[in-house]
Amino acid sequence: MHIVEITTPAQAREFLEFPVRLYRKDPNYIRPLNQDVEAVFDPGKNKLFQKGECTRWLLLDEQNRTIGRVAAFYNRETAFPPETDVPASSKIDAFRGAGAMGFFECLDDLAAATMLFDTCREWLAQRGLTMMDGPVNFGDRDRWWGLVTENFGSPIYGANYNPPYYEKLFRNYGFETFYRQISYYRTVNEQLRPAVLARAERIVKDTRYHFRHMRKRKWARYAEDLRTIYNKAWVKHSGVKPMTSETARKMMRSMLDILDERIIWFGYYDGEPVAFYINLPEINEIIRHLNGKLGWWQKIRFKYYQWRGTVETMFGVVFGVVPEHQRKGVEAALVYATAQLVQKPGAVPYKQTVMNWIGDFNPKMMAVAELVGGRPWRTHETLRYLFDRTREFQRHPVID
Template identity: 25%
Template sequence: MKIIKADTREQFKRFVRFPWKVYSKNSPWVPPLISDAEGILSENKNPFWLHAKKQLFLAYDDNNNVIGRIAAIIDYNYITFQYDKCGFFGFFECYDDTEAAGSLLSATENWLKEQSIDRMIGPMNPSINDECGFLSEGFDIPPSLMMVYTPQYYLRLVEQYGLKKVKELYAYDMDISEASRVGRLERVIAAAKKKLPTLKIRTMQESSFEEDLKVVKSIYNRAWEKNWGFVPWSDEEFAALASKLKILIIPQMVIIAEVAGSPVGMLISVPDYNYVLKKINGRLFLFGVFKFLYYRRKIDSLRLMIMGVIKEYRHKGIEAVMYEKGLKNALKIGYKHCELSWVLEDNIMTQCSAEMMKGRIYKKYAIYGNKVFSNQDFSSQKQCDFKNKNKES
């Protein structure tokens, strides 16, 4: 068994395609589009790499077969914003092989040490604004759009290496068709409208799509500022995300809350296109396009992927008003289920909101880390020197 840096085009292709060897056709795993998987890792296509860098690793057996993969990642925006000289491991996939997994994690750790990083957490694929975590509960259920599915033995492999769980994420399942749910919100909604007479709830408009996207970015970066692991979207990253989601978003499912004409909150739900991706197995060629168009009409589930209110307007019932609008619109369109994900284990307010909507936790995800390499002083000047030095290299 050997670990090599995946630096050639052929090695890159092997890195991208390896998950198809880990998961059987009967697995709940949903294959991503190969073009999307390549794009996420491409420095020419993903603006995340404008402020980050990576090293890909592959594990080979004695017969030159790939048996595992991992990426070492440094996000300089995370380091600057969180004031935490922490690196990530991501895109981890491996057979149930303790030696291979340990060697991959060790290669990542050593590379991060060489870049003057103090510790590592993960998986981040490649950041907390993307897919992250290992699935820790709910292994018999397919993942929703932009959520991971990983085998249960991954937890054992990383724990045997010495990593510990540092944060847990929850996914809630909600039955949209249960009409009584809207009634449970009426009292909270009435109080919110009384406190905030200028509160207005609207949906995204196709005619002002670009302007509304700027509103979404502004609310996101303000509402999540103090969340664990948060990193603001850069203009380039948000433009890329908007371009990707533009064909997926249904305007009626993008809810924007305004007070006195100023945006203060948003709720974004997208159809669970994983139902379609499962059918086309990573390839959107001629027959894949036909399958996409056919199965897209059969999607009956949503993923509520973003919901937030800026700090000054929290605890005033705005969340409930947005929930009601989103539920009514989803019912009109014909959706039956919604996944609210992901929610931090210590985000009590959102958990209470989900439970008020009769949501139940049906999946959990774990982020691992806490293996500290060093405890060097990280003053503001050293932080700037560190970032500049490594970006130059």
């Protein structure tokens, strides 16, 4: 076996094609869009190249056949924060020295997996990193993040997928659980528990609160409302920076072709945005028919499947409430308001909701997901490997 760093277009293409062969007999596998994977490794499209470094490799056997692939990367801002930016006991310190690896695919072969992990570790260590997290993304946590360890069914859009034996490969090398990522499930027609429903109705009847779904033609306005809520609700979390208006508009604009305004909801208090519940159609139910491509013909097919109502799953991307309105029933009121529309017979094609993963370091949000009827559905895990094997391992700090 030997490792080859990817430097040519042909090797980059093989990086995309190897998983297709690896999973050819797996009915649950859904090939990601080529453009989504390629964008991660394109310095012109991935802004993290301005803050870090990334490379990737293929693992070949004696006949030069691909038997594995992997990428390694790091973000200077999180791995090497200035000492003045990290107060004592700061959660940011949990990421000091942390590099990462991801896009791991491999045969069920411990020696092959070890060579891939060794290559990542050595590359990161040469750059001053002291640990590696994986399998994760060289980008935001909403894509390609974590190892599936429970429920190996078809992945939702942008999620990692892997066979059960991958956990053995990671554990054998010495990776440990840094945090667990729980995705939740509920049927669209499921009713809220009586106590929760009472809280939701009380909030909805309060004339200072108002809940409405997005209007696509006013998308820029809703992008700004999203930014306002996000910056109040998330900036206190470790490693999270305020969202700019430009970023919010870019994110909203990128969703316009696929979003369904009926399942994106906002809550307001005295006219000020205080909460959002962002759902999108689970487009992997369409992407599974496109074989990784999204050219003009695939776009026509995509629109056709949308028109037919092929997508039966809503994907809960993110749920946010500003701190001063948390634990008052606003979370339940948002779900209640959404249900008033989506539960009308024939109003929407969706039958179930899958809520995006919540880390077990965030027990408050896990409680909210269960409060509104969510049941644990799938588990991913973000694993960590310490280069100094005598160092004490610590889990991700719990968010207060």
